[in-house]
Amino acid sequence: xxxxxxxxxxxxxxxxxxxxxxxxxxxxxxxxxxxxxxxxxxxxxxxxxxxxxxxxxxxxxxxxxxxxxxxxxxxxxxxxxxxxxxxxxxxxxxxxxxxxxxxxxxxxxxxxxxxxxxxxxxxxxxxxxxxxxxxxxxxxxxxxxxxxxxxxxxxxxxxxxxxxxxxxxxxxxxxxxxxxxxxxxxxxxxxxxxxxxxxxxxxxxxxxxxxxxxxxxxxxxxxxxxxxxxxxxxxxxxxxxxxxxxxxxxxxxxxxxxxxxxxxx
Amino acid sequence: xxxxxxxxxxxxxxxxxxxxxxxxxxxxxxxxxxxxxxxxxxxxxxxxxxxxxxxxxxxxxxxxxxxxxxxxxxxxxxxxxxxxxxxxxxxxxxxxxxxxxxxxxxxxxxxxxxxxxxxxxxxxxxxxxxxxxxxxxxxxxxxxxxxxxxxxxxxxxxxxxxxxxxxxxxxxxxxxxxxxxxxxxxxxxxxxxxxxxxxxxxxxx
Numbered sequence: 001x002x003x004x005x006x007x008x009x010x011x012x013x014x015x016x017x018x019x020x021x022x023x024x025x026x027x028x029x030x031x032x033x034x035x036x037x038x039x040x041x042x043x044x045x046x047x048x049x050x051x052x053x054x055x056x057x058x059x060x061x062x063x064x065x066x067x068x069x070x071x072x073x074x075x076x077x078x079x080x081x082x083x084x085x086x087x088x089x090x091x092x093x094x095x096x097x098x099x100x101x102x103x104x105x106x107x108x109x110x111x112x113x114x115x116x117x118x119x120x121x122x123x124x125x126x127x128x129x130x131x132x133x134x135x136x137x138x139x140x141x142x143x144x145x146x147x148x149x150x151x152x153x154x155x156x157x158x159x160x161x162x163x164x165x166x167x168x169x170x171x172x173x174x175x176x177x178x179x180x181x182x183x184x185x186x187x188x189x190x191x192x193x194x195x196x197x198x199x200x201x202x203x204x205x206x207x208x209x210x211x212x213x214x215x216x217x218x219x220x221x222x223x224x225x226x227x228x229x230x231x232x233x234x235x236x237x238x239x240x241x242x243x244x245x246x247x248x249x250x251x252x253x254x255x256x257x258x259x260x261x262x263x264x265x
Numbered sequence: 266x267x268x269x270x271x272x273x274x275x276x277x278x279x280x281x282x283x284x285x286x287x288x289x290x291x292x293x294x295x296x297x298x299x300x301x302x303x304x305x306x307x308x309x310x311x312x313x314x315x316x317x318x319x320x321x322x323x324x325x326x327x328x329x330x331x332x333x334x335x336x337x338x339x340x341x342x343x344x345x346x347x348x349x350x351x352x353x354x355x356x357x358x359x360x361x362x363x364x365x366x367x368x369x370x371x372x373x374x375x376x377x378x379x380x381x382x383x384x385x386x387x388x389x390x391x392x393x394x395x396x397x398x399x400x401x402x403x404x405x406x407x408x409x410x411x412x413x414x415x416x417x418x419x420x421x422x423x424x425x426x427x428x429x430x431x432x433x434x435x436x437x438x439x440x441x442x443x444x445x446x447x448x449x450x451x452x453x454x455x456x457x458x459x460x461x462x463x464x465x466x467x468x469x470x
Contacts, residue, residue: 039395039413039427040388151406232369234456235440242436250430 063173096140101214103139108194112155116163121153158187162252179244292394295421299332334422335363342437361457368464392416
């Protein structure tokens with residue numbers, strides 16, 4: 001199943017990367033384009049030039065159905081559940097649970113930093129894990145950030161694949177999980193195997209329960225994100241797709257070369 | 266003999282450069298008073314609360330209109346479709362779009378407190394510029410906001426915001442494109458009108 005998905009992703013990657021790169025005109029052997037200059041490359045209104053599609057969404061009708069499903073799931077189930085959850089647990093406790101969940105996912109970030117040859121960042125992740133698991137009492141606190149100023153280095157397998165040039169493939173709106181694409185869904189599945197949870201209790205429902213719980217907790221810490229998106233947009237499906245694609249692209253684009261040029265500024 | 270024209274040219278060049286430097290302010294200099302002005306109004310205790318909402322919004326919009334280019338935003342958000350519109354249609358669309366932004370984002374800004382804006386860098390390319398900032402606040406992790414600006418005389422006006430890599434204008438542009446494909450301009454206008462109405466209803470409640 002996984003290899004099938006991978007094949008599918010590679011198959012689509014050529015098509016989507018061709019579409020994506022027309023927009024930004026990056027040559028393979030070129031020095032990475034400066035992020036700020038990228039902002040000024042948005043010539044999508046230049047006279048006589050029709051804006052290019054920068055996403056690949058042939059499954060839009062199906063995706064829209066799942067988008068509606070997730071929307072209903074949110075308003076009928078998640079939102080009331082979140083209200084109750086927020087009422088029962090004070091913010092401090094929910095915040096600590098968030099820290100715990102984050103700390104437990106450190107191996108995912110570590111592995112993916114290593115896979116992207118980000119050795120320094122991998123080191124930061126190890127330090128963070130050691131500090132937070134001990135001084136932070138099993139990860140419920142985040143002294144690594146508060147006392148040592150070490151921010152987590154967010155990397156997942158979807159980003160690793162993107163780093164090595166794997167294209168996004170078809171855009172997907174997945175039931176329960178939300179916006180994704182073939183590459184990131186493969187990444188999501190692969191990351192599940194790097195999570196220590198799987199090795200403690202190898203039961204699907206436990207993992208699913210842990211995932212659901214961590215998502216509800218995350219929602220309780222950022223309750224307004226989805227509702228704001230709905231509120232400000234005229235076509236929330238398109239808005240979410242655009243946010244997801246641009247946000248993921250930015251996260252993948254932070255390779256060390258670029259970071260160095262950022263520091264020189 | 267040969268040197269003199271060179272010196273003359275050099276002097277001309279220096280004067281020209283100095284003139285350019287004096288005539289146009291930097292993008293950051295244009296942006297700063299706008300952002301600070303908006304924050305001052307929102308934090309002003311004399312303008313706080315529901316009672317002063319109308320005055321407060323008017324003040325924020327007065328500052329925003331000086332610092333943001335809503336015509337350029339509308340033009341870019343519609344893309345190719347803008348060209349086919351009549352003058353009246355363009356004007357009406359700009360009005361609706363500006364109203365939507367006012368309704369949606371000032372309300373959001375009002376909820377924020379204790380934010381600090383750190384100006385990081387600016388870049389100029391032709392008549393456009395980008396200013397990168399980091400927003401630090403007590404309740405969220407710091408995030409990057411870049412302002413994309415267009416030169417207007419000696420000033421620079423904002424037409425796009427890029428938050429953590431996500432372009433605000435591009436987001437609307439994609440939505441408009443999708444709506445225009447199905448419902449044409451008349452349909453888009455209707456959706457915008459309805460959206461603005463929902464905000465106004467919510468506020469009167």
